[in-house]
Amino acid sequence: MQAARQGFARVCPPVPHAGKGRVLTYAGAVQGLVPSGKPETCLVAKAAPTQRDTGAVEPAMADPVEHGITATQANSLRHGPDERGHFGGWYGGRFVAETLMPLVLELEQAYNTAKADPAFHKELDFYLRDYVGRPSPLWFARRMTEELGGAKIYMKREELNHTGSHKLNNVMGQILLARRMGRTRIVAETGAGQHGVATATVCALFGMKCVIYMGATDVERQSPNVFRMRLLGAEVVPVTAGAGTLKDAMNEAMRDWVANVADTYFLVGTVAGPHPYPAMVRDFQSVIGEETKEQMHAAEGRLPDVVVAAIGGGSNAMGIFHPFLDDPSVRLIGVEAAGCGLDSGKTAASIERGSPGVLHGNRTYLLQNADGQIDEAHSISAGLDYPGVGPEHSWLNDIGRAEYVGATDTEALDAFQLCTRTEGIIPALESAHAIAYATKIAQTLPKDTLLVVNISGRGDKDIFTVAEHLGVKL
Amino acid sequence: MSRIAARFQSLAAQGRGALIPYLEAYDPDLETSLALLKAMPDAGADLIEIGMPFSDPSADGPVIQAAARRGLKAGATLPGVLAMVAEFRKDNAETPVILMGYLNPIEAYGYDRFCTDAAKAGVDGLIIVDLPPEEADVIEKPAEDAGLDIIRLVAPTTSDDRLRYVLSHASGFVYYVSITGITGTRAASTDDLKAALPRIRAATTLPVAIGFGIRSPQQAATAASIADGAVVASALLATLADTLDAEGKATAETLPRVLEQIKALATAVQAGTVSADQPA
Structure with a gap:
């Protein structure tokens, strides 16, 4: 099953051209x-x-x-x-298990505090200019x-x-926030591996433990990024559930977070997930x-x-x-x-x-x-x-x-x-x-x-x- | 009085807690899971939790994930789950049935219609894993109108302030998630449970059931006597999975082995012994 999804199995079969109409x-x-x-x-x-x-x-x-x-x-x-x-x-909203609710609320508060703190922006600007290259x-x-x-x-x-991508803009903001919150372990999901590489990079920069969940199919088709993450010191965990893509990696990252709430920061890579992630990632x-x-x-x-x-x-x-x-x-x-x-x-x-x-x-x-x-x-x-x-x-x-x-x-x-x-x-x-x-x-x-x-x-x-x-x- | 309240009251009068076994609907097929559901009360189930399979159960461990996949593969849908409960109710009017699952299939079904249909089928309560009270306005009114309890999960991470807030939105009973983690992965110690219960009792008068990580009869007995009930899920699903053939089909072993396990759990819960230092 897994093997069948890889390689040419993911190439589209020939289909008749479909019009732009919203066929349901x-x-x-x-x-x-x-x-x-x-x-x-x-x-x-x-x-x-x-x-x-x-x-x-x-x-x-x-x-x-x-x-x-x-x-x-x-x-x-x-x-x-x-x-x-x-x-x-x-x-939007906050549709998470009760175990995670206190964390989501704590994150929102921490982010609001950081957002209002000129020192946070000064620090972020420094890294964006001299490390990200903005x-x-x-x-x-x-x-x-x-x-x-x-x-x-x-x-x-x-x-x-x-x-090599926009992902570092967000990751830099969130890693500085995770540090302010005293977290020492970072988990993240990744699809193409760009967010995973960006996350592994800042974890290397700040000496933090990093676990990246990546669908097994994606591990296969994005192997250069997998190697990069491992070089950067991250643990890359292939996820075999479902089709082994980003959705499954997201599920597994959330399970990790639920199980390791005390020391772990979930570094979401896109403008989705429970509030405040969509707004926070957008801001960064x-x-x-x-x-x-x-x-x-x-x-x-x-x-x-x-x-x-x-x-x-x-x-x-x-x-x-x-x-x-x-x-x-x-x-x-x-x-x-x-x-x-x-x-x-x-x-x-x-x-x-x-x-x-x-x-x-x-x-x-x-x-x-x-x-x-x-x-x-x-x-x-x-x-x-x-x-x-x-x-x-x-x-x-x-x-x-x-x-x-x-x-x-x-x-x-x-x-x-x-x-x-x-x-x-x-x-x-x-x-x-x-x-x-x-x-x-x-x-x-x-x-x-x-x-x-x-x-x-x-x-x-x-x-x-x-x-x-x-x-x-x- | 609701079936849930009546059941907890009569168990309290007997001086013991409830055994709440879990089954995943359509796992591994409709016929088997319906037969299991019907046989559960005689095996010693005081209340029954039925899992509504979802494609992305992000708070569940590998055992329940696999059960949900089998259920979906066998064609589980919410109308199908409700039909199962209706079938069960033909022969059983007393045992409370609680549906547990994720929000999206209910949202797709439609909140009003789902609550009406669930109540009509004989469902007593809902546990919606990814619906904190902050977002629960979509279903609280229709559930109340239909007479369904909304059972709330609380966790070791839930602060005292938050307990009061969450439990102000609870009815039926309170489900204490005894560990910070996903289902079926680890167990809380008896001491942890003993320390947690007064905190919850201070915030509610509802009965409290403990779940996540309860596997053995002894653990179930301990949890049911410290609190008012013990939920056993992954351990039963693992047994069921173990009896399936290479194609994942039920065998002659499937029902007897799961029911035998429920009987052993029930015997221990009914004896009501608290083990001193065993992990619960």
Whole structure:
């Protein structure tokens, strides 16, 4: 079973081209299976696309109160979540076993204290500059722009961070917090291994014990990162439950945390999990969007028109989106992994093909069946191979502030090669999904449109997977 | 009076605690788990916990994870679990039945409809592992309207202040998770349990059952006499798993061996002896 899932077994079978229509592949999305306990207000459908098609700049929030936003917050989309950790009164929250509740509450308090402490920010800024290597550049992709002949494409170079991805932004913030909280042992889940490598790196830096849970399938397809983590001194535990991917690693990391509450800090790698993780990880990743805003202003004297980022759990996207939430002229596009196609049944597009439910501590869009059992996700990219998404994305989707689309395995592979060939930048397969959609729409946009695509990671880790899919033996 | 309250009251009058065995619905198939459920009261079950299989049981250890996988493979759904309880109720009107599981399948079913259907099937209480009181507003009202108890888990990590808060949202009985960990992995000591109980009693008048890590008859007897009941889950599921054939199918051994184990647990609980220093 496990062996059958590896290697070519994960290549998509040929499927007829499926249109963009919202065909309800996942039964949970079918009308009538929407939870009846849910407030009616949350049944608001995806905002009508006409808002943006007609150039209207207001986010589609017909009635802010319906989404649980109080009058004081009505002018900003950046104040979420509420004190319960809910976005729009429904998504997010704290759905964990009672054993973990005191820890989650303690973490929230510790984070709020740190956030208000200038010394914490000073320390974080120091490490971000001198260890992570921030700020990361905003690069004008001249050759790709010329080849596509449309919008001006800029790339936010998160792949230039130490450890090769955006993951270190969040990990650096959380490790400093864990130290303030007196924790000595770190556990984390990882999919592609980028978060695991980033976590193992800071544990090496600060001399802390590190245990990384990684699905057995992912251990196989991301072996360079597994070796890296072990070199860094981490214990990598392969998880064989389920399909052996990120979802299973997350379950196992939570079990470890429950069993080792006294000394252990759970270092979540994305904008998901129980409150305060989604908000905290977003805050640590928002440096991406803040820099982008400044850098675009310096380069072009104005805001970008379109920002595109890949979505697995959604941390790189949330990081680049969040500083732009209150700039309604900036179109925000999250690209989910469509896998073999949105309607193929082998996808990781939780927002596009899932329905709201509760998993891993939060309520959010999930790939699930009519009985509320979680489906296995599929993506060529281990980092996007997850049946859920951060709860703030679910909310941004429902209110129409961000658009969520899909890019298939094949489109990502094509974009991977295009980016490498035209810009000399080998992107991570995760980021290649964002590039795929960005190149698709760039061709249709006027030449004065400013489009930013977040290059969330570098692709050295993926060359074996790509070679295999291209039929090249290394 | 609810079946749960009535049962704890009559056991208290007998001067002993309750044995609460657990079975996973549809493990390894509907027929076997229904037969087990029906035979449990005669084997000595005072209350019964039925696990509702979930694809991602993140608070459970390997034994319950495997049982949930077998149950799902055999086609377990919430309507199927409720139908099992309804079938059980045809012959048994007294033994309280508690469903234990994770929130998402209930959310997918719909809170109002689930509580109504569960009560109609003869369910008495719900234990929802990943639903702290902070998020419980989605189900508290429908459960109360349907007459279902919401049984709350409390843990060694639960502070005194939090105990009062959590237990203000509890009904039926209190489930004390005796260890910080996942199900079926380790055991608390008798001393730890003896120290924990007064803390919980100070915060509630509800009966208290102890679970997580209770395996042997002696451990069950100790827990049931220190508290008001002992939940045994992983040990029974491990026995069941041990009787399955290579394809994971039930054999002639399956029911007799699990029931024999329940009888041994019941005998010890009914004798009510506290072991001095055995881990409970």
